Amino acid sequence: MVSFSKRIKGLAEAANVNALWNPTSSKTVLWALHSWAQEDPNAPYLHFEGQTWTIGEFEARANQFARAYRGLGIRKGDVVALVLESRPEFLFHFYGLLKVGAVAALVNTTLRGQLLE
Numbered sequence: 001m002v003s004f005s006k007r008i009k010g011l012a013e014a015a016n017v018n019a020l021w022n023p024t025s026s027k028t029v030l031w032a033l034h035s036w037a038q039e040d041p042n043a044p045y046l047h048f049e050g051q052t053w054t055i056g057e058f059e060a061r062a063n064q065f066a067r068a069y070r071g072l073g074i075r076k077g078d079v080v081a082l083v084l085e086s087r088p089e090f091l092f093h094f095y096g097l098l099k100v101g102a103v104a105a106l107v108n109t110t111l112r113g114q115l116l117e
Contacts, residue, residue, distance in 0.1 A: 030098055034059060048088050058091070065096025076101030083107040 033055065036043065041056025053061070074080060080097055082104050084090040097104045 030095070033062075033095070046088055046091065051088075053088065058095075061092045062095035062099060065092045066099035069096055069100050069102065074100055074102050078102045079105050081105045081107055083109060085109050 037055045037059035041054060041059070043055050044052050045055040045058045046053040069080070074097070078100075080102050082090065082093055082097075084093065094104050094106075
């Protein structure tokens with residue numbers, strides 16, 4: 001299971017979660033994560049299967065994914081389907097797409113059988 005640092009709960013308050021969906025807001029979740037990475041890059045952010053990523057490492061990986069998506073021609077407003085399990089890679093892709101300005105269409109890989117009918 002993916003778990004986050006306790007500080008992540010405070011990000012929702014600092015950034016106003018609704019701002020994620022409001023492109024005119026200056027304080028988005030991306031802004032809060034970037035600010036945190038600048039202030040305290042060595043702070044633990046994400047824990048998964050015995051591995052921990054700091055907020056600085058997370059920001060760097062999300063930036064790598066954003067550059068890769070731009071290199072593939074993904075631009076602001078493009079819709080990209082993410083078909084991934086609940087693993088850290090999902091978050092790197094998701095935030096990379098947000099940094100580009102693309103829309104991530106999330107696909108639940110756990111849906112099976114009658115749920116899909």
